Amino acid sequence: MKESNALQLPAIRIQGGFWRDRMDNIVREVIPYQWMALNDQIPDAEPSHAIENFKIAAGKSDGIFYGLIFQDSDVGKWIEAASYGLIDTPNPELEKTIDGVIELIALSQESDGYLDTYFSMSAPEKKWTDFAMGHEMYCGGHLIEGAIAYFQATGKRAFLDIMIRYADHLDAHFGPGPKKKLAFCGHPEIELALCKLYALTGEKRYLDLSRFFVDERGKHPEVIDNSKVIHWGGGGPAMNPWHQKDYYQDHAPVRDQADAVGHSVRAMYLYCAMADQWRLGGDETLGVALKKLWESATERRMYVTGGLGSQGLCERFTVDHDLPPDTAYAETCASIGLIFWAWRMTLASSERRYADVLERALYNGALSGISLDGTRYFYVNPLEVVPGIVKARHDHIHVKSERVQWFGCACCPPNIARLVCSIGQFIYSHSDASIWVHQYATGTARIPVAGGEVVLEQASEYPWVGSINITVREIKQGQEKLCLNLRIPPNTGNAVITVNGQGVPVKLNDDGYAMVDRVWESGDVIGMKFEMPVRFIRSSPLVRETMGQVAVQKGPFIYCAEEADNGPNLHLLRLDPTAPAILEQASDLGHGIMKIKIKGTRVVADTERPLYSTDPYRSEECVITLVPYFAWNNRSPGEMRVWLATR
């Protein structure tokens, strides 16, 4: 294990390329749009009421709580996203808006530090009683993350102090010993938030309380009394996986858990907390458990898009290699959670496999959750959509054929906003004498190493072209000797690394990173070029639904066929992996997006043919046009398919 440190956001600026385009969208369009959504100002969208709930709780408006029990968390995530927006682009008006929300939050907080508009207003007698579905600490965790981000963005302490009071309230009520309550939240989140608060404040009580919540999980069946969970679905326990302990990852002590099970977002947030405890708390036993869970989640239970969760009901993992493309859940939040977990694993161990998966989830299953214009969202990200089937079949009821403006349960939209707007955090990590470059994006980073701060300026044509230049802009005397570790993305080839135009040998370290270990001078330029051929990916043959089909990948992007380019009945297409792939700018999508065109055949949908017959199929030549999966459903609605038959 080579532990490395994260950079905080102000130290990294995104200044061009793919991610600048995406961040511009978040800063300019998404943050204002989501503010309108939280204020119920989007016509025809599902209502949120999240801000109104705080207004009512603050005594500034009349009415009653409306929305899901965890509606407060949307506000926490939006403030977090907006704060990252402020770090990127100062915006006094936005800052004033957030200050206004913080005033509401301050007034909503009870005198003892408790904070949750649902329970304060609607069920005060039930506070801290429903650890299965109450989501109190979950909401608190997201508000803590928002408060930390806003403090980092503005230096203002008001929100942070509110959430410190909240954390102190938790610490006073929960923990070991006879005077405190033994409990933990059905939806993990507070655990990782407390670790963040510890990292910011240095207050070890928060790390200890987080560890308590992690450690006690799975040992006390009485805490998450899921036998009482009836408000989330009908039927008895057999019909209702909410009654199953593994839904909450509460079926066994966390160190005994080896399979990624249950609600996939809950799982990801728990594993994040475990990884924080591994790294910050130094608990190697958690590292051992996490590596098993990683293998289960990413080597047996993950979609090729980095999507997690194979079943709609309970948004959950099922069993190994059960990865149906059409009934997938693959929640946007689960891919985001996987990115958070992968990043923590990266920091804890510096093995490249974590950054590889982070990249897969980032460019595919997470980014697909938001439209190119930022105003439409997918909660569920299947790998095959046939609108007529989605409409007809009850077992597709969780799937939407088109992104929507907002959700009654809107966890995903602000989550993707905060992710994209803080994308810089995942690019570098560092130790005393090493810098790791995990992801590629044009921009500047100020990286503290033993000798002082190093400023790197990255110019990246990735993810569209395999060409990256990193210029050492500033380097302190005495720090010239430094090992730069570059991740050569998977599914690329013939990587060449240069320093100041001179080739250097590509030497991989034990963790899979290409090392360039030398004495640097200001102005040195490290270049990396690699080929990004179109690849034809096959799943493990144990994946029943996709065995024998191919997914097309170029660089980090999984591609898909859309009806907009190929007409309906995409299952009739048969791709020829030996045919040359032609790349083409997608003028109808913009944003530098590249289409792939490749020859194939289409089975003729002969309507005269009997339903069952011994006749062979007739096929005709065709060109199959593919677009990156994340960019689908940005034109006319219709079918989409990732896994394609081959001829």
Place this chain on the structure above:
Amino acid sequence: MKESNALQLPAIRIQGGFWRDRMDNIVREVIPYQWMALNDQIPDAEPSHAIENFKIAAGKSDGIFYGLIFQDSDVGKWIEAASYGLIDTPNPELEKTIDGVIELIALSQESDGYLDTYFSMSAPEKKWTDFAMGHEMYCGGHLIEGAIAYFQATGKRAFLDIMIRYADHLDAHFGPGPKKKLAFCGHPEIELALCKLYALTGEKRYLDLSRFFVDERGKHPEVIDNSKVIHWGGGGPAMNPWHQKDYYQDHAPVRDQADAVGHSVRAMYLYCAMADQWRLGGDETLGVALKKLWESATERRMYVTGGLGSQGLCERFTVDHDLPPDTAYAETCASIGLIFWAWRMTLASSERRYADVLERALYNGALSGISLDGTRYFYVNPLEVVPGIVKARHDHIHVKSERVQWFGCACCPPNIARLVCSIGQFIYSHSDASIWVHQYATGTARIPVAGGEVVLEQASEYPWVGSINITVREIKQGQEKLCLNLRIPPNTGNAVITVNGQGVPVKLNDDGYAMVDRVWESGDVIGMKFEMPVRFIRSSPLVRETMGQVAVQKGPFIYCAEEADNGPNLHLLRLDPTAPAILEQASDLGHGIMKIKIKGTRVVADTERPLYSTDPYRSEECVITLVPYFAWNNRSPGEMRVWLATR
């Protein structure tokens, strides 16, 4: 349209071969077994309480109604099956048992003819109020069918008279005009039962009442007030297809219905009634509608096994070509209903396509509902079962990996019993100067034609071998000129027809039957031989899930691969349709069942291979062993798969 007449059961005897074996099982094992089940005497089986309900209603036992609202219908179907058993094999003890049940039914009937133990005992104030889910007429219809069968078996009128009083009760309460109630049952069945009662008694009021129920359907939204249906599932209307009119085939007048929709068993029973009205009532407009519905049901929405209903929730049809093998519903009762409908279409039009589909459903999707020993049942008949997936995935919750002893909702077991035990009825039909031979089974038939009764003695090696001999055993003077119409089964080849050993030209009439039109003498033997090669069936390419795969068929049997023969992960098998197929007696199944062995390959389930990789698959040679679909799950439990990949 060439209308033909049905033979009643006592006129046809099954005396050998495949169907004698199956009938022996019903007569010797199933009827006694199901009697025990209806009396809750099967250890570990789901309780029935159906007989106990009648005992309580009759005042012979204490207690309250238990079971589904339509539990009475199981008794009607069991009496019908047992009566066919009595026709086949007299059994005074069984007859005495049935007489005892009939006494209970007589005592359960109310003085005005009303009969339904649930409503009489548990909700008398709600009689004739819930036409969506009340199932009152549905139960009455099955009791009428049972009464007719028992009368045919024994000549005893007691039960028949009970049900005539019941029918008169209906006729007094329902029908046109201001003094009668405008209603029809949410689950069709009474309509076809009333037609049967009309055919037996000649009482036209029953035909007219049946026609009233058929005609008014889909015209009066207030009758089936499904907005109140809440006791069958949670969620609002959007979540709950029980709230949709098409579930009840009540979305449009029946003559305007062109797609087979909704609950598939309800659909089949409605179409049976429409076909009865077409034939018995002479209403050609119904024939026009039925032909459209037939094309929808069998040419776009039917599994290759003759299974109907693609979705578990609401046991219903979905949309054209949506035929997933693993989440199929394909209820045993729906295939049985399809057989009943196909038979009525055969009688009304004598087109061979109806008998072809009847055969498909009979030998596959219906017969799969019962184990070879007769004591285990499938309600749902998917075309792919992976036990681990069935257990793990909520969208497979309707599927069972193994047949069970009984169901709380036990419509299927007595339905398959009455079907098999009355198999003789589907073999012949006749008009003045023609006899049609639709199906093949060893046995004797007494067939009335214009000149008097003709006795045919059939010796059939079908379905295992394509060899049938029909001997004219008796023929009346003056009736010697007679056209015999033979159906040459589909998926056979090179049919040869002989009369007394001499080949005759195979001439198909416009309806697709081979005509042998001549002057007959007693002792004449018509022989038919045909090849039954192993066929590789492809679905329409519009069937997404099975496009590119093959189903193996020999004669009427669809075959499948089972884990018992091939090990797990059947999706890894790739069949070579050009390899020779070897036939082998299935010593582990008995009953003359033939296995098919055919060379193929198996993709190696390399657990070291990454979940996603550009590596090609490795394959190894193997022999794929197949058993008839109906005979699966009669050995050790495990996977089953009909549609196989090809190499």
